Amino acid sequence: MHQVYLDHAATTPVKDEVLKAMLPYLSEFYGNASSVYSLARSSKQAIESAREKIASLIGAEPKEIFFTASGTESDNWALKGLALAHQDKGKHIITSQIEHHAVLHSCQFLERNGFEVTYLPVDEFGLISLADLKQAIRKDTILISIMFANNEIGTIQPIAEIAQLAKEKQIIFHTDGVQAVANLEIDVKKLGIDAMSISGHKFYAPKGVGALYLKNGLGIENLLHGGSQERELRAGTENVASIVGMAKALDLACQNLPNRQQKMLSLRDKTIKEISNNFPSAKLNGHPSQRLPGNVNFSFPKIEGDVLLMQLDMRGIAASSGSACSSLSIEPSHVLLALGLDKELAKGSLRLTFGDENTEADVDYLLATLKEILS
Ligand code: PLP
Numbered sequence: 001m002h003q004v005y006l007d008h009a010a011t012t013p014v015k016d017e018v019l020k021a022m023l024p025y026l027s028e029f030y031g032n033a034s035s036v037y038s039l040a041r042s043s044k045q046a047i048e049s050a051r052e053k054i055a056s057l058i059g060a061e062p063k064e065i066f067f068t069a070s071g072t073e074s075d076n077w078a079l080k081g082l083a084l085a086h087q088d089k090g091k092h093i094i095t096s097q098i099e100h101h102a103v104l105h106s107c108q109f110l111e112r113n114g115f116e117v118t119y120l121p122v123d124e125f126g127l128i129s130l131a132d133l134k135q136a137i138r139k140d141t142i143l144i145s146i147m148f149a150n151n152e153i154g155t156i157q158p159i160a161e162i163a164q165l166a167k168e169k170q171i172i173f174h175t176d177g178v179q180a181v182a183n184l185e186i187d188v189k190k191l192g193i194d195a196m197s198i199s200g201h202k203f204y205a206p207k208g209v210g211a212l213y214l215k216n217g218l219g220i221e222n223l224l225h226g227g228s229q230e231r232e233l234r235a236g237t238e239n240v241a242s243i244v245g246m247a248k249a250l251d252l253a254c255q256n257l258p259n260r261q262q263k264m265l266s267l268r269d270k271t272i273k274e275i276s277n278n279f280p281s282a283k284l285n286g287h288p289s290q291r292l293p294g295n296v297n298f299s300f301p302k303i304e305g306d307v308l309l310m311q312l313d314m315r316g317i318a319a320s321s322g323s324a325c326s327s328l329s330i331e332p333s334h335v336l337l338a339l340g341l342d343k344e345l346a347k348g349s350l351r352l353t354f355g356d357e358n359t360e361a362d363v364d365y366l367l368a369t370l371k372e373i374l375s
Helices: 016-025 038-058 071-085 101-112 130-136 159-168 240-255 257-278 305-314 334-338 343-347 360-374
Strands: 065-068 092-096 116-120 141-145 172-176 195-199 210-214 295-299 323-326 329-332 349-353
Touching: 016 240, 038 065, 038 195, 038 210, 038 240, 065 071, 071 101, 071 141, 071 172, 071 195, 071 210, 092 101, 101 116, 116 130, 130 159, 141 159, 159 172, 240 257, 257 295, 257 360, 305 349, 305 360, 329 334, 329 343, 334 343, 343 349
Parallel strands: 092 116, 092 141, 141 172, 172 195
Antiparallel strands: 065 210, 195 210, 295 349, 323 329
């Protein structure tokens, strides 16, 4: 059976070059980077080279990169750590209704602990309004956290403008860059970003490794307490092999970014055009142009997204829907509801996210399969 993986926003396979770069740090160079002998120095040097590489690829300085165990940890650390460190200036935070749960649930935790959070709405395309943001800013606002690009609908927010507003009001600006890093050109200094979350497994590095970019001098509380790793801010013996893999994967992705973007854009736009032509009642979710190059998201009226996913899976296609199983029921996505979709339409959605190994033949197979299932 034809196998087509169209869920790169969920995770990506580890590339051969990435695995090759990692392997020595799982075997011969196994030293603990905190130890003093030469075996340990190899690990330490590998971590520092990875830090330099990642910093250079996003326009940061090496000392501004902190390694974590996931995008989730980076988001939690940014939200909780920055809020705690700056609470003497105020206890108000601004975010959006369509953030990943790593941000939303961190905000809810902070609300339970004395902070106030404003959740900005989005328009029908998933964009926040700068006027809304301006209006939401208060004297006690200490942190704005708005994602770079959304994981479900791919909408890219006006990051430079948000950063500018935050800077004018001397408010820290964090962005969840998990879906954007490696898919968009990002220079944190040019954009004016103070903190950004990164996750390796979204760009062909292994699962369970991430990073947080933190502008030099920005105070942050520790999330994890223990040893003195990561300049005493994030304790825990470093996952050397995965850190090396993440740097290699980001390097590969960025070196080839224009070509990768061009390829994903052409697969994305062909899929959007063909689905729109063949299924006139299908509704494109997200922004028509201001969206990630590999993201397609449609809602199909009167279709259960999960049934559609199962049917696709039976024909070898891995995709994602706009709903999530929560304990006993299937809940429509908070992102699609925030766009104004009703529950039924939100449950009938299909997310297809392209990656480096996809081809036009995959799109043709997907379209033929969708026609067979939906007819
Ligand atoms: N933020 C966004 C936008 C994501 O898409 C994800 C993962 O899907 C995360 C955070 C969490 O990253 P991780 O899977 O590394 O914990």
